Amino acid sequence: MLTTALVCVGLNGFSQQISAPSRYDILYNYGIIEAFIGGLYKGTLPIKDLKLKGDFGIGAPDMLDGELTMLDGKAYQTKATGETVVLDNDYKTAFSTVTFFKADTVFYVNNATEQQNLLEVIKDGLRNINAMYAIKITGDFGHVKTRAFPPVKAEPFPLLSTILDKQQFFDIQNTEGTLVGYHLPEYLNGIQISGFHLHFLSADTKQGGHVLDFNGHNLKVEIAELKSLELDIPTGHDFQNFKFKPKHSEALERVEQGK
Incomplete structure (x- = not known):
């Protein structure tokens, strides 16, 4: 297997390899x-293009129509109908938000546990609180509470915070499945959502949504630390x-202005 590398010339004239x-x-x-x-709920990126960037992740369908979950290279939409x-x-x-998932940390939780x-x-075990992590949790779930929004129809579209009463909730009981998501650092807040953000997909791929709460047992936890962000x-x-x-940021403004 060939390893791709970038070659640049250092100050001393010798070439340096940067992987x-x-x-x-x-x-x-x-x-x-x-x-x-x-x-801004209108879909603008085709799923076929999203798949070129990853096989694992979460997102939002066109026109806020439910929740999007990508697992093993397939994209799923959980609608407000369930x-x-x-x-x-x-x-x-x-x-x-997607990545090509490859875990570098794996551990198991056999006993029953709450979200x-x-x-x-998981958070206590992250070695770098300012790193980006993809998280996959697979196993038996006694309970998963999820939600999905119905599609918006007419412009101007409302702020998401003003239509929380429209979201539909699902109480998924006693099923095998996978939690798909991320733990992201505070400095990405605004571009992304900092902290944990998880979606659920049942093993039969018939149930899912944005995760609000869960409990489970016989869980396999896989974590991948991500080194760079493509926006x-x-x-x-x-x-x-x-x-x-x-x-x-007052401090940044003072530095920029030299005051």
């Missing part, structure tokens, strides 16, 4: 979460004219 990042080390992010929750379907390659996503306890164990933003009119909230 290119493995595709397993890259977190690919399409869109900006602040813009998405601010009403139905989960495989998405066609031409279907478009408004916001998604809060397990996530605390793509939409190029359409809606994104070009979206008004982001200013983010002020």
Whole structure:
């Protein structure tokens, strides 16, 4: 197997080899979460293009129509009706985060555990609190509470925070399945959601959604630390004219202005 490398010339005139990042080390992010929750729900990236960037991840379907989960290279949509379907390659996503998943840490939890306890164990074991991690949890779930939004229809689209009463909740009982998601650092908040963000997909791929709570046993926990972020933003009119909230840092402003 050939190893791809970049070659550059150092200050001393000798060539230096810089290894290119493995595709397993890259977190690919399409869109900006602040813009998405601010009403940019139209899908603009085809699933076939998203699959070129990863085989594992989570996102949002076109027009806020449910929740998107990618597992083993297939993209699934869990609708507000509770139905989960495989998405066609031409279907478009408004916001998604994927990677080619390859775990570098694996451990097992055989006894029954609640969401809060397990996530605390995972967080305490992360060796770098400022790194990006993909997380996959597979096993037997006694209970998973998920949600999905119904599609929006007419513009101007409402802020996501103003239609929380529209979300539909699902109480999934006694099933095998997989939690798919990430733990991301605070400095990405706004581009992404910091902390844990998980979706669920049942083993029969008929149930899923955004995870609000769970408990389970006989769980296999797989974690992949990601080394770099690839960010793509939409190029359409809606994104070009979206008004982001200013983010002020007095310390940075003083340094920039030399005061």
